[in-house]
Amino acid sequence: MPRVTTLRLRPEDPADTGAVRRVLAGAFARPDVTTPPEVGLVAELRDSDAWLPELAMVAEYGGEVVGYALLTRVRxxxxxxxxxxxxxxxVAVAPHRRRIGLGTAVVQAAIEAATELGERLVVVLGDPGYYHRFGFGRADRMGLTSPWSGLGDPWQALVLPPATSGEGPPPRGEVLFPPPWSKV
Incomplete structure (x- = not known):
């Protein structure tokens, strides 16, 4: 009988810290760096006011944590x-589990959780070809600036549906990142 492998998307649990570290280290490994900066970024964000535990999502495939997507507070x-x-x-997927949709699934789970919490805006710096599938577009065209604004297309934003119909437009202005982001 064939073995059925299941995908489970859920918020990170404190017991997942080591597994998340391994996923990040594998996903961002480079021959010139012992520990990728993304590993330190997540560790520092966990210890900051920007950390929102319900928005640190893991993808568990066959009982193993193999994917990660993190949403943290900015202003x-x-x-x-x-x-x-x-x-x-x-956003990271373990190298041995890439190209089967886990990255898309864990990002979508994080966005859905943020929407359920009534969040209005998500920004990202990344490949427009990848993030466009979630609805991201150029952040500068939405009136958003940051230290990465000059990069053009990779500086992106996604407006989430309002929690109530009476909410106004999403915020516009300078996006202020918490201090751990300055090290990446």
Missing amino acids: VKSDDHTAPALALGP
Whole structure:
């Protein structure tokens, strides 16, 4: 009888820390770096005010944590106020489990969880060809700036559906990232 492998998408549990570290290290491995900076970024974000445990999503495939998508708190500063938003990243899939849709699944799970929580905006720096499938578009065209604005197409944003019909437009302005992001 063939073995059925199941995919489970869920928030990260404290017991997943080692598995998440291994997924990040494998996904971002480079011959010139012992530990990829994404590993340290996640560790530092866990210890910051930006950490939202319900938005740190893992993909468990066949009982093994093999995928990860993290949404953390950022702020959008305009002339008269500051509004909450989310940053997506890092997103990682273990090298031995790539190309079977796990990255898409775990990112979609994170976006759906953020939508359920009433979040309005997600920003990401990444491949437009990949993130377009989720609805991301150029952030500068949405009135958003950041240290990465000059990169053009990779600086992207996604407006999430409003929790109530009475909500106004998503925030516009300068996206302020928490200090751990400055090391990446």
